[in-house]
Amino acid sequence: MSEEGLYTMKQVAQGIAMLDQIVQFGEHQMELHPTLLWDDDHAILVDTGMPGLFPSLRKEIQQAGVLFNHLSKVILTHQDVDHIGGVSELLAASEHPVEVVAHPVDKPYIEGEKPLIKHDPSRGPAPSSKVDVTVEDGDVLPYCGGITVIFTPGHTPGHISLYHQASKTLITGDAIISNQGQLIGPNENFTPDLDLAWKSISKFTNYDIETVICYHGGLCTDNVNEQFRKLAEAHA
Numbered sequence: 001m002s003e004e005g006l007y008t009m010k011q012v013a014q015g016i017a018m019l020d021q022i023v024q025f026g027e028h029q030m031e032l033h034p035t036l037l038w039d040d041d042h043a044i045l046v047d048t049g050m051p052g053l054f055p056s057l058r059k060e061i062q063q064a065g066v067l068f069n070h071l072s073k074v075i076l077t078h079q080d081v082d083h084i085g086g087v088s089e090l091l092a093a094s095e096h097p098v099e100v101v102a103h104p105v106d107k108p109y110i111e112g113e114k115p116l117i118k119h120d121p122s123r124g125p126a127p128s129s130k131v132d133v134t135v136e137d138g139d140v141l142p143y144c145g146g147i148t149v150i151f152t153p154g155h156t157p158g159h160i161s162l163y164h165q166a167s168k169t170l171i172t173g174d175a176i177i178s179n180q181g182q183l184i185g186p187n188e189n190f191t192p193d194l195d196l197a198w199k200s201i202s203k204f205t206n207y208d209i210e211t212v213i214c215y216h217g218g219l220c221t222d223n224v225n226e227q228f229r230k231l232a233e234a235h236a
């Protein structure tokens, strides 16, 4: 693969880009999609990818036209390794303090006080990170066009999704996965409480959404309000 092909971030709207991180598992590739949000004063990264892949994440941030040292916050949607794995390298590389934000229920797992729910110790030591600030359902972060926190437990007990008000973009984390622009549902293999996960998905019908960024599956723009309405009806 060419160097260029590795970095394929997509700008969704002014001040928001979906990043790509490609993870190789033997012959299989998995794509992860952290999201970058920015305005004149702040840059915020949502989720950080797998441990050891920070250099590619940093390049993706730069490709979006954002200086890495402009980054002031990292929001973690939940505790899973593929979301928190890049935090410690990122914090070490930054020239100034970066605030880590998460939901209070997942905070003790992220901080290493409780073992990560899905971590397999045979894959190496669990990553961990400090959490500086906790956010709850309905909180609005008044930066980068306004970011509403939506509590979406199920995949993990302290999972959050984020609604970017300025661009009407929903950042789902792992509340839902997608394939080729179609919203599927929770990833059944990795979601301990499926009923709760479907209840969480139904909350998205309360928002006017134009674009969805799924951490696993990428962008969806095709009648997404309608897609969410149908999924919620089917699992009511």
Ligand SMILES: [Zn+2]
Binding pocket: 080, 082, 083, 174, 215, 216
């Ligand atoms: Zn994930």
